[in-house]
Amino acid sequence: MMNEAKPIVTCQGSPILFSTLHSNIAQGLPKEPCEWRRSYGRAPRSVYLEASFVPYDPDILPDEDEKTLVSRPYFHIYWIDCDVEAYKQTVRDDIIEWLSALKTRNIPDWLIVVVTSDESRVKAKLLPRASVFDKVKSDFCSKSPERCIALTEPNKLDSKSSESWSQFFQRLRTLLLQAFNRHLNKYEETMRSKREKRNEQGWNYFSYFVFQEELAFMLEMLGLKEDALIQYDELDAMFDQFVENFANGDTVKWLTPLGKPCTSWEGVSLAKSLDHELRDAVKQNNASLLEFRNYLLSRQAALLFQMDRAWEVAMRTLDYLYNTAVEMKALEVEAPDGALCCWAFLSCLEVLYACNKHNTSQLDDKFALYTANLWDYAHKKLRELGHLCSLMPGLTPTSAQLSLVVDLVAGMGHSEESLSLPTLQKPADKLRESLSSPESFKRHYLDMCEQAMGTYKYIGRFRSARMIGLELADFYMKIKEAPKAENFLLDSIKMYQQEGWHYLADGTMVKLADCQRLLDNRGNFLKTACHIACSTELSVSDRGRYFEETMETLKQISDKSNDHIEMRASQTVFIENIAFDHVSVSLNDHLTATIDLCSNFPQPLTFDIVQISIKKCTESEALEFIQQQQKQQQQPHLTKHKRQPSGTHIVFDKIANFQPVTQQLPSQINFQTTIEQNNKRLIACRIECDSAHQLLKRTDSATFNTVPTTICRDDYSTCLTQSLVTLQPGHNSLTFSIQVREKGVFHLGQMCLSIKSLDLLKPLTSIHACFKVVSIVPEFILRPKDTDNFLSGIEQEGILICKLGSYSLMEKSSISFSTTPFFSISSQNGGKEVLMDASGPHSVQEIPVLV
Template sequence: MANAQASSSQRVLVSYSAAPSILLSSKWEQVQTALISLLPLRNIHWKSPARTSIRTIQELEVDLVPLDTPRDEHTQIPVSILEKPLLNIYIVVCQNTDVEGYRMAVKKQIKDWQSLVMTRKNQEWLIVHIIRPDARTQTGNFFQLKGSVFEKIKTDFNTEKRERCVQVAWSPETDAPAVWAELINKIKEGLLSAFDSAVSQREEEVKKSEGQRQMPGWNFCTFFILKESLASSFEGVNLFEDAYIQYDELETSFYQVLKEKNLSWFGTLINPVSGDDSAPLLSVTRKSYRDLILANTISVFDFRIYLLSRQCELLAHRGRINEISRKAAAFLGGFGRRLRDVETTLPPFFIESWIYSSALSVVEYCDRWASGFQIAGPKLNTFNAAKGELLELARTQLDIIGVTIRHLPKRPPFSSSFSSSESPAQTDLTQKISNIELLAAIDDAEAFYSLYVDITTRAIDMYTKAGRKKFALRLHGSLAALDLHRGQYETALSIYTSLPAHYAPHMWTSLESFMLSRALDAHADFQQEKDTEWIHILLSFLKSYIENLGSELLMHEDDKVEYITKLVDNLRQAASKLETGRLAYRFYLK
């Protein structure tokens, strides 16, 4: 199970080996400490013949691991090419003049090691000879060099006109980065060579599998695991764009499978388990997704969530946080509609709870990922707006729940979340959702109202920071509608009468008309006297209503003609009592 989940923390492996006497000595501990201090590697440039541009790896984490026995090369489950070392290093620590000692023991030790590592596919090897700095000075004579241990190593093991041997003149007392420069370059060369070879082989395997798509026995889930192993390999070396491309292509392949209506490689559309409706949407570790894919038992619901999570994780590595918000919101909207087809098999309010919980969790993930980047200016506005949209999406689910259980009235703005033909579906009453916050809100109206205000206020705050005044004001109107429903008439009237002044300068006449209409309703519910203030509100409403040619957003339950006629009659009566009202009324009739 350890390797079943694609891991963004996977590192490149470099194995080391040496004579047992060296590995057990304090000398090796010093060498190992010095090598680790050189990591991570930086500025590695990968130019693959299969790619048109050079890929630059800014920083590469490397783990030094002891050489172990060969792993099974014939596993049926494709894994990342980083599961095995890309480079194997043999450390030789002996005097450069000890040619006899080299012939008697060291040469055979290197030969045995070389025979082992050369059997491993797509792995490179390197021999490192470490001597003291003063030893290089002592053997500076040309003839002495020709007979040195290092020259013997190069003669015996360099092959294919490629330098696989490097000498490092080093001691703990004179440690300096410059002495390791040649070795670092050799390590980079070896890693790139092995990586390029392994990637090319894996890409050929993917291409071959994709070419067999129309053949009997082809399996999408098996193909997914194979291609994903390529994605996790790119991710492990910080080539996040290349990794994302693999998932993007897998998503395209899935849509093709969906278009062909061939979902035989999956389980059901959804097989909900406890917590599915409240789990963080972008968590890739909540379930053993890859094990389910391998077993061909993963539901479409779980598969789509896993694919989205991996894509968003890679977008986060690249700092494309705004794209994550948009992608998640589109997914929740689209797949939420798909779940309506099987709503009768789900617990009551499962879909609403899932969208609500997921939207809020995406906001949290985006905030956490964004903390690693500097987001300012227009990008910050877009970021806040995207979070506002997710919070409003969560609030919309509260509208649906609230109207259904009658915590909210079935009228605008609360009923706007329902389609004209939509009615609550019969659900599986033997199950229930797992979101504790929503369960409490369903059972207690006051808890519901508190939650509704909190989520709406958060959305307003994000829209305000993003400069989306219209969106923020619209949500202020919904809070006023909630106050009106709860009998808090004075607060509702105050909000409704203040909002139109914000709409008018922007020519948002439909919204202005609606808010003025609600102000009149609040005035009536509050049983306020039809005074000068009321007359001004009514005149402003009639003006905006006429300018908007019927106001499609004037979603009043009464017949519009009857409603307007009644208002005009009330205006006539009020105006007859007030001198200022008479003047306003005459002005209006003109």
């Protein structure tokens, strides 16, 4: 495999010596990093050098013009372990021959290592003559002393040996980097020269591809995975540019083989980091467009996996799938219907299996996001194949479609290598099984959808999950599993309502009604049909049809049961205005309330009874009312209770972990499209929103308030009521009257519009429509009948004026008086009790009395 290749270093001299030191050298060389400073001002890199040490052979020495980087020897070492006499007799001549062979090939990258011992140093001191190391430096390294180094007692473990090893490794790393720089600089110069000739006749992209890929191999060997990846990215971008130019009429000869009809649509294989067979096809310009794209992605993925960036493989795969499909159209490659879908599906699964295998970290949001997108894309391609081959529910395949399935299966290939886990099927086997029968297709399609939905929900992408849920709802409807479809439809409607997309919510309501019709759930169907009939987003024909169905269903329910169905009236009726004739009334007086409301029913509708519950306020609510009343006295125009803010009729159902947009979005967005063309060919297209600054502005960070999802019928023992109320479509005005029989502060709680067994409930507490009931106490006034004043000491006639205030006398009553001494009041016949006639509130009676 490519990531196991290492730069080659040849070894000449004492084979026994090197065999004893080989393991130490191979392990010690990459232990410490070294800084590699490259040319052209590129940032230095810290690399850990490794090498493959092989015996020296003159036949493997490369020529100066050889344009390879991976397989060539980069460095050459001569090992010496002998005394001065042996050096003079044989070793010196062998070194001369060795250096001569290197110079013949213009190879300046070599090093002579002299292994010495402490005994030889002692002898050199006793006998004053030059050592082997001195001889070598004098004979061969007088101008390049860095090309010779002594290694002292390499097999010992003392400090002197360790220091000698350290100096050796430091020297070897430095010289290796110099050798790499020399070769790479020359190679990159040649590569740039080739790239500059790309517009000349006879230039071949695939020959250049192999040439630059050699550089990527070299950088990968040195551990510079990021730099190697850049090489493939540059080749990818260059190919994209050539295809774009071809689409605009600039044809090149080397692109012609890529336009041949597609006969194989195997997905990308990530089982090996380097597919030699596929690379040979690319090298010989025999690869198809899909094969070339598969090879390029496999190499990019191999490098990213080595850098522990599995999430980026998933991210790049989507672009790879989209771009390749566009390139197939641009190059006018003929392929059977469904071939690209098969290729995309197989590639998605292979990448997903590979990403899961190489993802060493926990499932983070970034990894989950891109893998979720791949699961989503794969399930869409499987759905396309299902429609194409009539495997979706309700479809029957024809003979032509059965023949197409056979052709598609044949083009998937029979690759035995895959990264599928033992418990998982290989992508090709999974697709073959999916296309084998409707039952297998159903099982695999539902698995793919659930996998995509689950991953989207994990990262909080509930919108994407709900979109897949809509597809599943349609699928379950076709296979007659309406209960499962209903749950997915309800989830989508809740999401649309939360975000203010009423057009989408009401459109999904139509699907929900069809689902509930199959379930024969008349109660739920009645609510849904009523909602659709009152929708302002749907067509008049749809609303009228569902209004008729609402009335028919209501009649059927009323005939079979006396139970009442309660439903929120948020969509059917809007309160526009509530006004009282007086904000403060006396006990036992009549209060009149005028309510302006808008009916969204498409036709006139007569309700059996309309009621509005009246609730007594608490002390805090009463205090708030008094403050509002004082403001209203200062500003009379505030005595009317205006319509609630827009959007309060929306039912906000709480969805776990869902953060909805708090601002109300419009049902439609105005936008402009711009299309750029060159020579009647599309170059770019753009969509611009005129109100993007408003739609995308930062929303309020306040807590998102939700309205309860359920509503219960209030206590209507005290209420405003009217019978047989006909509401016309649009504006209506209703007047209610009630005699108040309890003092205090009251507010309107809920409106109930009843027709047969359906109760439409409308909460009114948010409107704060309040009124105050005060009590006027009875008042008695005594005055003389004929004079201005009473005289003390004599009996006189008087008039007793009785003002009942807020109270009433239901029948004839007597009044007795408790007076001060020497003062009494009696009836005209002398009785101590005075009789009063029955009368109502605020009545006044004048009774003759004796005082």
